[in-house]
Amino acid sequence: MGMNKTFALGVVLSALLATTAAATTCATGVPVQLSSGNWYQLVSGGGSNVTYAQAKAAAAALSHLGNPGYLATITSAAENNHIANSIGSYSSAWIAGTDSAAEGMFRWDAGPENGNLFWNGAPVVYANFAAGEPNNTNNDDFVEIAWWSATWNDATGNFGNCYVVEYAPIPEPAAGILGLAGMVLTGLMGRRRIG
Numbered sequence: 001m002g003m004n005k006t007f008a009l010g011v012v013l014s015a016l017l018a019t020t021a022a023a024t025t026c027a028t029g030v031p032v033q034l035s036s037g038n039w040y041q042l043v044s045g046g047g048s049n050v051t052y053a054q055a056k057a058a059a060a061a062l063s064h065l066g067n068p069g070y071l072a073t074i075t076s077a078a079e080n081n082h083i084a085n086s087i088g089s090y091s092s093a094w095i096a097g098t099d100s101a102a103e104g105m106f107r108w109d110a111g112p113e114n115g116n117l118f119w120n121g122a123p124v125v126y127a128n129f130a131a132g133e134p135n136n137t138n139n140d141d142f143v144e145i146a147w148w149s150a151t152w153n154d155a156t157g158n159f160g161n162c163y164v165v166e167y168a169p170i171p172e173p174a175a176g177i178l179g180l181a182g183m184v185l186t187g188l189m190g191r192r193r194i195g
Contacts, residue, residue, distance in 0.1 A: 028041070028042065028043050028044050029041055029042040029043075031064045031165075031167060032086045034079065034082045034083075034086065035078075035082070036079060037168075037169060038166055038167060038168045038169075039064050039065070039067065039166070039167040040072060040082075040083055040086070040164060040165070040166055040167075041062075041064070041069075041164070041165045041167070042093060042162055042163075042164055043055075043058070043059070043062075043162060043163055043164070043165055044162050049160030049161050049162060050094075050160060050161065050163065051157055051158050051159070051160065052094050052098075052142040052157035052158075052159075052161075053157060055071060055094040055161065055163035056071045056094075056096070056109065056110060058163070059071040059072075059110065059163060059165040059166075060110070062165055062167075063167065064167040065167070067167040067168060067169055068167065068168070069165045069166070069167050070096065070110040070111040070165070070166055070168075071094060071095060071096035071109065071110040071111070071163060071164070071165065071166070072095045072096060072111075072163075072164040072165065072166035073095065073096050073097075073108045073110065073111045073112075073113040073114075073166065074095055074126070074128070074145070075113060075118075075125060075126050076126050077126065077128070080126075080128050080145070080150055081150055083145065083150075083164060084145065084147060084150035085150075091146070091147060091148075091162075092144040092145065092146045092147065092153070092155075092161055092162070093144060093145055093147070093161055093162040093163050093164050094142065094143070094144055094161045094162070094163040094164070095143050095144065095145050095152070095163075095164055096108050096109045096110040096111060096113075096114075096143075097109065097118065097119075097142070097143030097152070098141055098142050098143065099119075099134070099141055099154070100141040100142070100157075103136065104119075104120065104121055104134075104136075105117060105119070105120050106118055106119035106120075106127070106134070106143065106154075111166060111168065112168060119134070127152065128145075128150065128151055128152050129151065129152045129153070129154075130146070130149065130151035130152065130153055133151070133152065133153050133154060134152075134153070134154035135154065136154060138155075138156050139156065140153075140154035140155050140156055141154065141156070141157060142154065142155055142156070142157045143155075144159075144161055145164065
């Protein structure tokens with residue numbers, strides 16, 4: 001192949017790769033508050049997609065209005081549909097599900113639900129896997145949500161995706177715990193005065 005044809009082929013391939021890359025990246029959206037009170041945000045990996053581990057670490061480093069971020073956990077059909085319809089367009093995005101500890105036993109890997117089992121061959125609480133999923137085709141251990149169908153798929157963790165960050169309000173200490181602590185302190189102080 002002559003030099004001009006090789007150069008022209010290289011230009012065409014570069015253009016095709018750039019178009020493909022643009023089609024598979026997602027734009028970072030603004031946080032959207034859902035009826036649960038939690039905020040959700042679609043995030044790209046700085047213009048390119050990121051692995052599951054990168055997404056999990058990046059989500060944990062974010063905050064919104066003082067609320068800590070974490071890779072989203074989806075615990076109801078309403079939450080799943082709100083996320084799929086409210087946070088923006090993407091092809092697929094990481095959420096915090098994994099079966100890396102035990103094949104077929106999907107647990108949440110972040111947030112307040114961290115460690116909770118949600119799939120053991122069938123939904124335990126709530127799961128929205130697409131028909132035929134999870135299938136562990138390529139030793140798939142991590143969960144992604146597909147925008148066009150709002151269903152989930154298991155995928156390899158090194159596959160590049162956008163990701164969904166959830167920001168939940170920091171729970172206030174329970175009044176009972178504070179009251180108990182006050183009673184203990186009062187008791188200790190009273191005992192000290194007597195003795």
